[in-house]
Structures are given as structure tokens and as C-alpha cells.
Amino acid sequence: MRSSSIKHVCLENIRQRSSLAIIYSVLLTVIMPVLVLLTKTAEGDNLPNFMEQLLSLNMIYAATVMMFTFISSVSIFSYMHKKRSVDFYGSLPVSRREEFFGRVIAEYLIMSVPMLIIAVLGGLVAFEMKAFLMILYFALRLLVVIFASVAFTGFLAVCSGTVAGTAVNYILINSIYPIFMLIILGMPEMLPGYVSEFKNAIVLSVFSPFLSPFFMIDATIGQLAWILSIMAVVSIGLMYLSYRLIIKRKAESAQSKAAFPIPSIAVRLMTSFTAGYVGAFIFYAMFRINYIIFGGYREPQESSITSLSALGIFILGFTLFSFLAHFILHLIYNRGMRGFVKGLILYGAQLGFCLIMLGVIVTGAFGYVTRIPDEDDIKYIVLSSEDDYGRVVYHGEDLTAVKITQGFDIRRVRQIHQSIIDEAVDENNNIYMSLFTAMFEDFYDNCKLKYTLKDGSVLVRSYKGSSFSEIYEEYEDSVSKNVLEKVDPEDYESIIISHGAEDYAVYPEDLKDKQPAVDIVNAFKSDFERLGKQQLSDTDDYQISFSLDSYTMYFYFNSEYTETIKQYREHLNTE
Amino acid sequence: MIEVKNLTKRFDKVVAVNDLSFKIKDGAICGLSGSNGSGKSTLLRMLSGVYYPDGGEVLIDGESVYENMNVKSKFFSISDYPYFSNEATIEKLAKYLSKLYPNWDQEYYQKLCKCFPLDVKAKIINMSKGMQRQAALILAFSTKPEYLFLDEIFDGLDPVIRQILKRLVIENVTDNGMTAVIASHNLREFEDICDTLVVLHQGGMVRQSEVDAIKSTTFRVQIAFDRDVAEEFFEQFSPSGLQRDGRFFTFIVTGDEERLRKRLEDTNPVFMEFLPLSLEEVFIKEMGGVGYAVK
Secondary structure, three states: OOHHHHHHHHHHHHHHOHHHHHHHHHHHHHHHHHHHHHHHHHHOOOHHHHHHHHHHHHHHHHHHHHHHHHHHHHHHOHHHOOHHHHHHHHHOOOOHHHHHHHHHHHHHHHHHHHHHHHHHHHHHHOOOHHHHHHHHHHHHHHHHHHHHHHHHHHHHHHHOOOHHHHHHHHHHHHHHHHHHHHHHHHHHHHOOEOOOOOOHHHHHHHOOOOOHHHHOOOOOHHHHHHHHHHHHHHHHHHHHHHHHHHOOOOHHHOOOOOOOOHHHHHHHHHHHHHHHHHHHHHHHHHHOOOEEOOOEEOOOOOOOOOHHHHHHHHHHHHHHHHHHHHHHHHHHHHOOOOOHHHHHHHHHHHHHHHHHHHHHHHOOOOOOOOOOOOHHHEEEEEEEEOOOOOOOEEOOEEOOOEEEOOHHHHHHHHHHHHHHHHHHOOOOOOOHHHHHHHHHOOOOOOEEEEEEEOOOOEEEEEEOOOOOHHHHHHOHHHHHHHHHHHOOHHHOOEEEEEEOOEEEEEOOOOOOOOHHHHHHHHHHHHHHHHHOOEOOOOOOOEEEEEEEOOEEEEEEEOOOOHHHHHHHHHHHHHO | OEEEEEEEEEEOOEEEEEEEEEEEOOOOEEEEEEOOOOOHHHHHHHHOOOOOOOEEEEEEOOEEOOOOHHHHOOEEEEOOOOOOOOOOEHHHHHHHHHHHOOOOOHHHHHHHHHHOOOOOOOEHHHOOHHHHHHHHHHHHHHOOOOEEEEEOOOOOOOHHHHHHHHHHHHHHHHHHOOEEEEEOOOHHHHHHHOOEEEEEEOOEEEEEEEHHHHHHHEEEEEEEOOOOOOHHHHHHHOOEEEEEEOOEEEEEEEOOHHHHHHHHHOOOOOEEEEEEOOHHHHHHHHHHHOOOOOO
16 A cells, blocks of 8 residues: 555545534534533532533533544445446546545544544633543543544445445444343343353443443443453454455445445344344243233242243244344345345354353253352352442452351351252253343342352352342441451541531541541541440440441440540531 | 456356457557447446456556556546546546646646636536536546546537547547547447447457458448349348349448459449448447347
8 A cells, every 4th residue: 555645545535525524523612612611601610510511511522423423434435335436436546445544544534633622622611620631531532432433334334335235234233232242241141140240331332333432431441441442453453354355345336235244244143133032032021920011020920831831932032033133134135035045044043053052041051050169168258249339349349348268157158059049940950930030130239159269269159139138247347347447538438426416527538638537537446446346335325437439337436435536526626 | 558358247147248358559549339238338447447357357558457556547537427526626636636647737737627618616516417528538638648448428528529529539649649448339439530449249349440441341332233133142242231122232241342343243233332331330230240230
């Protein structure tokens, strides 16, 4: 490839799209600097409210950028899909690769440069460093997302025969891929005890650049770095594929059938699988007596059908709906029934694969469901909550996790674990009946068991419900102590001391001077160390609470906690 | 020189160009004609590197055309429906093409702009079909191509512009040694400008000849006798389109005029006349030979 030709193609395309770039820039300017300024004026010094409004503006900004990137990308690559333009560009002394990559660069520059400049302007008019950084943070991730979207559209354009084909494939893959992945990754959730390790935002974003800014909204910096790195790698991979395919793309594919069937096969597989799963879900729900589709969840009752027929109904629903989706997509892609019988091979392979997967799951995934380590092999068990509520993850460490090392408690945990499995699996070791019920249950209030064995290996299982709550409560004191020891006083959201009708509260997070929190926590820790935990015994006793995230610990103490009381009095008087 | 060697192009089950071989020497103006769907446009697309052949090859100056930028910078191709983007003006396109074509001649461009009655700042897509073709011609000739490929270029051009086009083609051939390949059904225009004619039918070659040779070897003969003569009598001359009106016969023959005259005179006709044929008549005769006759 000659860089001079790429440069000429790039500049020519930027020039051709100058009108679009102007409209795009004006719209972004209205969304970002103008609305940021208006919001700032309206909110005044109320920083939390302003930041909240800013988050919404960032999302609108991202949606606008993605919409324009989609429309503009489909347009810039449409030169491959019109016979007349194919004749023109194909005969110019510019290679196919130079033409394609010149346009990729042009499209990226048209979409990303105004976006970045206007975002920085928006950040500057916010007159607040926190707001500026937030906007910049969003803009920087959009730089990667725009690249991903351009690479994705470019690849689809190379494979498609028409503009409509590119657009339809883009929309279908972007929308169906996340649902498809949620189902694929959610299927093992049917297995009692299955622990999902996948990172939602990362997996869902990879082939859905259009929606990725919305999947990333709650991502931490670490997760974001992962998502963006993976997206960049996938985009480079797609660029490489385009580089290889563009030279093999037949010019006569323009306004005709797809040049390469890769996207249409992917769409067919994902759509028919998703439709099949939805169909199976509907069929199963309709036939299952304890779950009536419009009636919501009912208490489990005796099923009027056998477990095997329930599975049959699931398979029937899956087959019918997935076939229907496959049939409709075949009509759309092939503009008729041509090649339908040949296409059934792909459908059959997909159905077979799904049935094998289902077979593995319903038979307990090779003993995954029923396995509990022998008591003698267990070194210790860590019991933790999977639910964010009531859990403290501090600097990456779960401070609320309970470590069980005592033989008696290990035995109790194993017994409860066994009873959960017995409930899930029938006498024939089948789990048909519990499969889908598990999916309808509340996703929260999960309990995670992590067995560490003497040989160093680890077994992790997670269950819904509160079967381990009794054991968990017994360890509450050690959990509180652990939190008290490890959390920096400045990081608490609130510390409240109550005594009779009086109380004193500090909110270290919002305070510039964090000294009161430090004084009180250090005094309490000193008293706690010296006198141990006290129970409520008198109406004159004090209560202290420490809140962090959604976790709150309460302690009672009497007049013997002199250091704490001294700090309480001092700060109360100062107030 | 353009060399087409065993060239084949298929679209699914349809063979558009079938094992085609011919050469066009430098400085020639080659007319490409044929029945509808005979593969003219497909052939031009392969000559200009748009389509990749399924078999055989196209060589220009001994080099393969497909993805060969060295060769591609030597020619300019105008398709049957020239493409222009929504924003394109002659001026903007000229600026772009001047960077791509090493032989771009800005002075010649200015001269051509004056030659064709067009506004170089106007959007080309808003122009009429004929004006769009003129725009394409200005840009094509400005690149000073060594090879020029034109597909149905005469369509939509008024007689004055046709004359200008012919003059420009001849001027570039004589002054710069340009080679032109013009695909058209308009054989009348070929008579004025082309020195070679290639006739295609169903993707294959029907005839490749010098236009002058065609004119000097194909005649319509009108002949009358004072006696009854059977139609079979003329089979020795391999006639085509034989028509009879009593003792008066009309037919087309191919061959050396003097020798044919002598042989026919030996049959003692009372009247005999050799008339020149137009290319269109030659075309119809040739197509009749491959079963594509007027019925």
C-alpha cells in the first residue's frame, strides 16, 4: 500500500463529507458545551447534582456520536455496493486496500476529532476539574469505541453486497449479540452451584460497539482498561480480515448477493439460537405449572408433568422457534427459498450443538452439580455473599467474607451444601425440574462457597437463597472486627454515636477535615482492643455505627469506653 | 499493446466472456460491438481492472491489469453510466485526479473546460446525462491516458459534442499515441473514427478486422440475367442475405473485389453492380452467421 494514495483518498473523503461533519459538530456542540454551561448555571454549586446531570449528557453525547458514526460509516463504505461507483473506483490507479484504508482513516478522523475537541470544550466550560476529568474520561473511551465501530462497519461492508445488507447486519449483530451472549453465558446458570466468572461489560461490548458505551457505564477503571483493550484488539483483527478479504472481494458482488457470508452466518446462528431459547422459555413456562407466564411466580407445586416431558417441551420450543427464525432469515438473505435445503445443514449443526450442551447441563455436567469435597480433604472454607448489599469489598478484599477452619463448622457447611444438592437433584441424579426454576429465582441473596483443599486445589460453588445465614450470623463479630481493623477511618461514609436523645454524626467522605472521624475510630479501636465487645445492658449505654457502601456495623458500649466517650464529648461540644 | 488471452468471466452459471483472445496494437482506435449481453461491458471492466477474470488474462504493455497501479495510471475508463459522488464538481474531481494520475495535464484540462460548454463549479449529479458524459470526458483526456476505454459514450451526446469527442480521440491518438477502445452499438460513429472492429456475441469473438479491410472486402452485389438462373448457382460465391426478384438478385459477398467481379462477369449478367456496405450492414451479416439474424 502506498501512503501517498491513502492520504489522497483520505483527504478526498474528508472533503466530500465536510457537510456531514459540520452538522455532526454543531449537534455535538449543542449537546456538550452549550448544555453543560446551561446545566452548570442551573445547578450552581450543587456539585453532586451537576455531576449526575453531566453523566446523562455524556450518555446523550455518546449516543449521538455512535448514531452518526454508524450512518457515516455505512455511507463511506457504500462505494463497494453500487455498480457505478465500483466501476469508477475500481478503474482508478488506487488499489483496493488503499481505497478502503484511506476511507477508514477519513471516517475515524471525521468522527473522532470533532468529538474530542467538543468534549474538551464541554469540560472546560464546566469550570470544575472533577467534571472536566469525567467528560475527558468518556471522550477517551469513545475514541476506542468509534474505532471499533468503524472497523466493524468496514468489515461488514467488505462482506456485504448492498448498503442495506451492511446496515441490517450492523443493527442485527449489535442488538442480538448481547442477548445471545447473555443467554450463552447464562445457560450454565441453570446448573445448581454454578459460579459465573464472566465480566458482563467486556463480553457484551466486543461485538456490539454501538451499545458498548452503555455497557461500560458502571465499569471500573480496571474493567474499562480491559474492555477497551479487547475492543481495540478485536477491531485490529477485523481490520486485518478486511485487509485480506478486500482484495478477494468480487466487484460484481455490488448490488448483488453477499461477497462473503461470514456476517450472515453469524447473524443466522445468533438469531435462531436466541429465538429458539425464547421459544423454549415460553413453551416451558406455559407447560410448567408452578410458573404461569402471566401470573408471575407461584410457590412450587407438584408438577402435573414428568421431568422428562418438561425437558421435551423445552427442546420442542427451542426447535420450533429457532427453525422459524432460521427460515425467515433465509428468506431475507437469499431473497427466496433458493439454497434452503443446503442451509439446513448449518441449522442442523447448530441444533445438534445446542442439544449436546443441554444434555451436558441436565445430566449435571459430569458431576459438577453433586461434587462436595471430603471433610478430611478440606483445609478451610470461605463463605461470602455474592450480593453487593451488605458486602464490603475494600481495596479488592472482601472484608465481610467468613473463613471457616473449625472441623465442626466445616461439617455443618458440608451438610447444608448436601441438602441444597439433594433438593436440586432427584433420585435418578437428574436436574430437569430444577433447571429453569433456578433461572426464575431472585438473582440476589446468593451465597458463595469456596473450599480450599489440603492439596491446594479450590472448589467454588454459588447458591441462591439463605441456607448459610445461620452460620454467617455466628461469625458476624469477627467480620465486624475485620472491617474495623482494615478500613481507613477516612473512608467510612458515616460514623454515628448515639447516647439517649443525643447523637453525633460524622461523614468523612464529604468532610475536608477528616480528623473527627480518625479520632473517633482510633479511640473506639483502642477501647475495643482493651475491653472487648460489649452487649447492650443498660438504657444509658452508647451505640456506635460505621457505614461503608451498603454495609453497616453496630456496637454497644458503656462508660468503660472512656477514650471513645471523651472524643464523642469533645466533638459534640465543638459542634 | 493490449493483449487479451483466453479471457473468461462467469456470473454464477452465465458465461459473460468465453475464452476470448485478441490483440489491439498501440495507437489503434478499436470499436467494440456485439449483440446485447455479448460481454462488451464485462470485457471493458476486465480491461480496466474492475473485474478479476475467472480464466485467462488481460495484459497492457505486457503487464497484468488487476491491482497493478503502474498499468492503471496509464489508462482512464468511462463506464456506460459514469459515477459521480453527490458533492463532486468537475473542478474538485480534477483536483483529486491530478494527484492520482502522473500525466495529468492542467493546461490541457483548462483547454478542455473551454471546449465543452460546462460549469466546472456546478455539481455534476445535477447535470443531464450528456453533460455528465462530457464532464467525464474532460477529466479522462486531462489525465493524458495512454489507453482510453469508453463504454457507450455516444449515448446522450448531441452531434456537435460527438464531433468534438471524435476530434479529441483522433488528436490524442495522433499526437500522443493513445490507444482507444470504444464499446458501442452505434456503428455509424465507428465508421468515422475506428480503425479496428471487434464484434462479440455471447461472450465470444465473431470477428476482428481492420475497418478499411471490412469495407474493401465486403460488398452488396446487385446482378440481373436475361435467362433463368437457379439460386443454387450463387453458392459458389458463399453469399449471405440472398434475395431474388425474378431474374434480379441481391446478395452480400466477402472477398477480393477484382476477383469477385471477374468471376461474376464470367456468368454473363446483363447488369452487375458492387455497392459498399455500412458497418451496420456488415454487423448484421456477421451476426446472421452466428444465428443472430433479423427475422
